[in-house]
Every structure is written in structure tokens, then in C-alpha cells.
Amino acid sequence: xxxxxxxxxxxxxxxxxxxxxxxxxxxxxxxxxxxxxxxxxxxxxxxxxxxxxxxxxxxxxxxxxxxxxxxxxxxxxxxxxxxxxxxxxxxxxxxxxxxxxxxxxxxxxxxxxxxxxxxxxxxxxxxxxxxxxxxxxxxxxxxxxxxxxxxxxxxxxxxxxxxxxxxxxxxxxxxxxxxxxxxxxxxxxxxxxxxxxxxxxxxxxxxxxxxxxxxxxxxxxxxxxxxxxxxxx
Numbered sequence: 001x002x003x004x005x006x007x008x009x010x011x012x013x014x015x016x017x018x019x020x021x022x023x024x025x026x027x028x029x030x031x032x033x034x035x036x037x038x039x040x041x042x043x044x045x046x047x048x049x050x051x052x053x054x055x056x057x058x059x060x061x062x063x064x065x066x067x068x069x070x071x072x073x074x075x076x077x078x079x080x081x082x083x084x085x086x087x088x089x090x091x092x093x094x095x096x097x098x099x100x101x102x103x104x105x106x107x108x109x110x111x112x113x114x115x116x117x118x119x120x121x122x123x124x125x126x127x128x129x130x131x132x133x134x135x136x137x138x139x140x141x142x143x144x145x146x147x148x149x150x151x152x153x154x155x156x157x158x159x160x161x162x163x164x165x166x167x168x169x170x171x172x173x174x175x176x177x178x179x180x181x182x183x184x185x186x187x188x189x190x191x192x193x194x195x196x197x198x199x200x201x202x203x204x205x206x207x208x209x210x211x212x213x214x215x216x217x218x219x220x221x222x223x224x225x226x227x228x229x230x231x232x233x
Contacts, residue, residue: 024169025137027148031163034120034195036060038110040077040093047083049074049098053111058196062114068097069107069177078190080158086124088192089159096126096190105188108178112196115140115172120165122192123178128155131182131189133164138175145171154182161192 028034036058043054051074052067068075076096080088088094097105110119125131130153137145145168152162164178180189 025146025148025166026169027135027150027164027166028120029150029163029165031120031122031165031195033167033199034118034165034197035199036062036196038194038196040066040095040193041079043077043093045077045079045082045093047076047078049076056110060197062112062116062196064110064112064196066095066108066110069109073098073104073106075108080192084190086128086154086161086190087156087158088122088124088161088190092122092192094190094192097188105186108189108191109175110177110194111175112173115174116196117169117173118165118167118198119173119176119194119196120163121178121194122161122163123152123180124161124190124192125152125154125180125182125186126188126190127182127184127186129153129183131180133162133189134179135164135166136177136179137166137168137173138177139171140174142175145173163195165195167198 038056038058042056043050052072053065054067055063055065057063066075076098078084078094078096080086080092080094081090084094084096095108097108119137120135123133130151132149132151134147134149136147139145146166148164148166150162150164178191179187181187
């Protein structure tokens, strides 16, 4: 299984040119829309290099792996405020693609041991200033489902890092790939806490619309019943 995971990380980038099956992918920069967190300090947060891939477990006990795409290089497990000084929340564990340590920058990927409907992560470029982040979602055959990009800024107040995520409304997600290109054309970056699955504790916007329509319909029905009773009297 470990060899299969390593081969996946080495070949995942090439899926983009091998063919894509586009689905209903919807992007979001709202971390509140996502549910189950993955804390990277479970890997130690000691600032050292870790081999690709590494297993992870979410707070809700979902599982998968994390690592660098299209390279045999390991990534670095850092900590905001100690070994990384950016605008992630203080004390947040990070996965860094490691250019400061001699790595060739490359994408960071998560794989899942179960199909997911949504995934996202906090993200920041290594160099201060503006950047564009992209998340790519893959199906069970590691064919591209779709992508979502958003702009962010590195540096500034801790706790203001960009969150980028995406939902797929038709196909389960089995892998997600993160990429950053900053204002200097560089692609070295870190991801912070990841979120797996939607936030089921709050209704989604579409659900709120339907709920509102249902309540309006019920109120109208009650008014009509009261009116009929008044006429009968």
C-alpha cells in the first residue's frame, strides 16, 4: 500500500494531461462551510523533513495521506510562530514544500481512504505579498474533476491566511492537489489545517433558501385556513 501511495504522488501531476472528467465542482473561501479538521501537528511540528507520503487522521477519524507531488523529496512539518512566520493562526501546524531547505518547489497533495464531498485548507505563499492559490480535485481513478482558484496575501496579521476549498456535488473526491504562484512567479508555499467534508452543523445556502420558501408557504397556508374559518363563522 505504501508503494502504491508513493507512485500516486509521483504521477498525480501527469493526470492533468492524460485526460479529465469534469464534474460539478464549486469553490469556496469560507472555512465555515467545511467540517472535519486535519491538524498537521499530529506529524510532530518539529520543523524536520518527512518522507512523502505521510498518513493523517482527521478529528472525525477519517484517514488519508499527505505529501509532495511529482517528486521523491520529503516535505517539512512546521509551526506558525516558531518555524514559520506568516499569517496563519498562531500555533497552526503546516505542511511546507520546502524550497528554503533545498527542495524544488512542487504541489502538495492529499489523498483519502474514503470518498469525500468537500476538501480545503488554509494556504500561504512563502514570499510576502500577493499570490494565486489553486485546488484541484480528483476522482477514484485520479482523473481531474475540476479546479478552483482564489487570490490571497502572504504576511500580515496572524489568523488572516487565505482558505481555499471546493465541493463536488456529483462525484466522490479521492485526492486534492494544492498549488500557489506568487507575484514573483515562485511556487513555494505551505498549507495549514485542512478541512474534510462539509459543515453539517449549519444549513448550506441552498438549504436556507428552500427552508425560507417552505416557511413562507406554511405561513400562507395558515393565513388561508384562518381566513376560511372566519368566513364560516
